[in-house]
Amino acid sequence: xxxxxxxxxxxxxxxxDEVWATINQPPTAHxxxxxxxxxxxxxxxxxxxxxxxLRDNDAEDPSLQPHHAVKDAIMNLARAEVRRGNRLPxxxxxxxxxxxxxxxxxxxxxxxxxxxxGVRGRRCRVHADPATADALRPAGTAGISVDLRIAVASxxxxxxxxxLLRQRIITMITGHVGLNAGTVNxxxxxxxxx
Amino acid sequence: xxEHPLEARLISSDLIADLAARTALDTPGxxxxxxxxxxxxxxxxxxxxxxxxxxxTRTTPARHDGVFVTVHHGIADVQLDIATDIAFAALNVAxxxxxxxxxxxxxxxxTPGRIDISVLAIEHPPTAATARPPTPL
Amino acid sequence: MDEHEPVALxxxxxxxxxxxxxxxxxxxxxxxxxxxxxYQGRLFRLAFRMLHDRGEAEDVVQxxxxxxxxxxxxLINVQAFSGWLYQMATNRCLDSLRRRSxxxxxxxxxxxxxxxxxxxxxPGAGGxxxxxxxxxxxxxxxxxxxxxxxxxxxxxWLLREIHERSYAEIAAxxxxxxxxxxxxxxxxxxxxxxxxxxxx
Numbered sequence: 001x002x003x004x005x006x007x008x009x010x011x012x013x014x015x016x017d018e019v020w021a022t023i024n025q026p027p028t029a030h031x032x033x034x035x036x037x038x039x040x041x042x043x044x045x046x047x048x049x050x051x052x053x054l055r056d057n058d059a060e061d062p063s064l065q066p067h068h069a070v071k072d073a074i075m076n077l078a079r080a081e082v083r084r085g086n087r088l089p090x091x092x093x094x095x096x097x098x099x100x101x102x103x104x105x106x107x108x109x110x111x112x113x114x115x116x117x118g119v120r121g122r123r124c125r126v127h128a129d130p131a132t133a134d135a136l137r138p139a140g141t142a143g144i145s146v147d148l149r150i151a152v153a154s155x156x157x158x159x160x161x162x163x164l165l166r167q168r169i170i171t172m173i174t175g176h177v178g179l180n181a182g183t184v185n186x187x188x189x190x191x192x193x194x
Numbered sequence: 195x196x197e198h199p200l201e202a203r204l205i206s207s208d209l210i211a212d213l214a215a216r217t218a219l220d221t222p223g224x225x226x227x228x229x230x231x232x233x234x235x236x237x238x239x240x241x242x243x244x245x246x247x248x249x250x251t252r253t254t255p256a257r258h259d260g261v262f263v264t265v266h267h268g269i270a271d272v273q274l275d276i277a278t279d280i281a282f283a284a285l286n287v288a289x290x291x292x293x294x295x296x297x298x299x300x301x302x303x304x305t306p307g308r309i310d311i312s313v314l315a316i317e318h319p320p321t322a323a324t325a326r327p328p329t330p331l
Numbered sequence: 332m333d334e335h336e337p338v339a340l341x342x343x344x345x346x347x348x349x350x351x352x353x354x355x356x357x358x359x360x361x362x363x364x365x366x367x368x369x370y371q372g373r374l375f376r377l378a379f380r381m382l383h384d385r386g387e388a389e390d391v392v393q394x395x396x397x398x399x400x401x402x403x404x405x406l407i408n409v410q411a412f413s414g415w416l417y418q419m420a421t422n423r424c425l426d427s428l429r430r431r432s433x434x435x436x437x438x439x440x441x442x443x444x445x446x447x448x449x450x451x452x453x454p455g456a457g458g459x460x461x462x463x464x465x466x467x468x469x470x471x472x473x474x475x476x477x478x479x480x481x482x483x484x485x486x487x488w489l490l491r492e493i494h495e496r497s498y499a500e501i502a503a504x505x506x507x508x509x510x511x512x513x514x515x516x517x518x519x520x521x522x523x524x525x526x527x528x529x530x531x
Contacts (some may be wrong), residue, residue: 007514008521015518043524050473050527051492054464058376066375066389067435070365074393075360078400083358084314090285094295096271096308098288103358104316107340108280110354114341122353122409142285148459176316178285192347 010036020044037126088128090179102126105177109148112172116165118153120192129182144173145183151192162186205302206271207263214272215261219300221291223282228258228275230313269307270299277315284313343366349409356403363403367396370413373494374420381424382488383478391427395420417496418504421486428482480519487512488519 007015012034019040031037034085058064085102092098106124113121129143146169152158166184173181218224231288272295278284288311299306343351343365354362371392372463378388406415477485486505490496491512502509 007517016512016521020517020520040524043528044520045522047473047520047527050469053469054473055493055495057466057470058380064376064379065372066392070389070393071364073373074367074396074400075364077397078360078363079263081400082360083404085358087312091289095306096292096310096313098292098313099201100284100288100313101315104278104284104313106357107359108316110340110359111280120346120350122350123357133481149353151347174283176280177284178283190349192350 112168118156120151121150122149124147143182147185149187149189151190154191207265211261211263217294223287225277229259270304271307272312275312352409352412391423484519487515
């Protein structure tokens with residue numbers, strides 16, 4: 001077996017893995033009587049202790065953090081390349097028009113999900129209604145459709161909550177965006193608490 | 195009257211951009227102008243990641259970030275990217291901004307052309323409790 | 332406006348990680364910033380213990396998290412987020428070491444390895460100088476021994492013992508089989524244990 005070729009063995013034929021597996025238990029009769037096993041146990045125990053010390057020390061050591069300029073550079077780049085999704089045309093006229101980004105609408109939808117207990121709004125896609133997409137639109141008549149994925153608490157009444165959420169999203173999009181959400185598809189993809 | 199062509203030459207697109215920005219910011223429900231990727235890259239320069247990291251990164255964006263103006267033959271086209279306050283309906287805010295900018299541009303003697311407004315973000319205005327140090331945006 | 336509206340989105344620290352990842356995928360910068368804060372220290376510690384060079388370790392963190400931002404929308408399973416990050420960081424460390432080995436090999440003396448700026452303010456030592464010295468010695472011995480391991484073994488050992496990743500995750504990260512992970516770990520442990528006993 002490949003494992004035998006790669007796993008170092010002691011003089012008594014046992015592998016380091018086997019000794020390691022029971023390092024936190026009292027030595028077996030064999031281990032008590034076997035010199036290579038005793039030595040291996042001793043040095044592996046020391047290693048385990050040192051590994052614990054290193055793990056605890058490093059996690060707490062303030063010098064083992066990247067310089068704050070690293071995060072600044074990452075966030076500056078993310079801001080420069082920020083993803084707003086599509087710009088949905090919601091008003092068009094011969095003298096220009098209005099678009100609203102998918103992300104702006106998504107954030108309104110997340111405000112709606114966050115206000116409902118037991119619901120977590122996740123990925124969201126927003127489309128302009130195909131029926132009116134190419135027409136010249138006066139203000140206030142544009143429709144959109146929403147595909148939202150959510151996670152819920154495991155004790156959630158899913159059909160009831162989904163319906164409540166749908167109504168809430170429709171209301172919020174009317175009030176805070178000024179559009180009409182004709183279709184709101186909600187997909188429950190996960191329980192967030194299990 | 196040769197007044198209009200003269201004015202067109204006197205009024206720069208920068209001036210119109212400045213007016214459009216002020217007009218937008220004075221419209222209730224507008225939180226800020228929203229700079230775009232293109233502006234930000236120009237603003238940050240073409241540095242490498244390392245240069246970005248080592249350079250001073252907390253500078254302020256150019257004055258007209260989020261506004262693009264072209265003036266041709268006495269006609270001004272304006273494109274404006276904004277963030278709106280969630281307490282308002284974004285579409286109504288954008289509509290009001292369009293109307294106000296059309297009016298402001300007319301007052302300069304230029305003819306308003308295409309006035310395009312993009313709402314890129316809808317947010318709560320920053321409050322004292324959630325205020326954070328100003329970001330480059 | 333509705334009185335019951337929240338004045339802000341739920342803060343990322345009050346959400347489950349999968350939801351934060353999903354929001355970062357859809358371009359939410361607060362969610363992404365939270366993930367950067369949550370992972371930058373862990374990734375730095377992995378890279379620093381792999382490379383023993385602050386500057387290179389910071390480069391690994393920065394490149395990993397920039398790649399994370401750019402490729403996030405492509406991540407299908409949000410539950411796989413941390414494994415995905417560890418994989419990107421580990422690969423960058425291994426690349427860095429390969430580049431280094433192509434250049435002239437510099438044999439590092441243990442004494443230079445100990446000069447980590449500002450390190451060794453061990454918590455839990457309770458201001459006991461003897462215990463602090465002991466901890467410091469323990470860490471020096473282990474980190475010095477670590478640097479003598481082949482990079483693949485070092486990565487396995489750090490991911491398992493310091494970052495507590497599962498065998499399956501490590502196998503996926505390094506694109507090797509689980510038995511290979513076990514083999515590498517066994518050899519790493521044997522070698523580390525031996526080196527450390529030599530030091531004492």
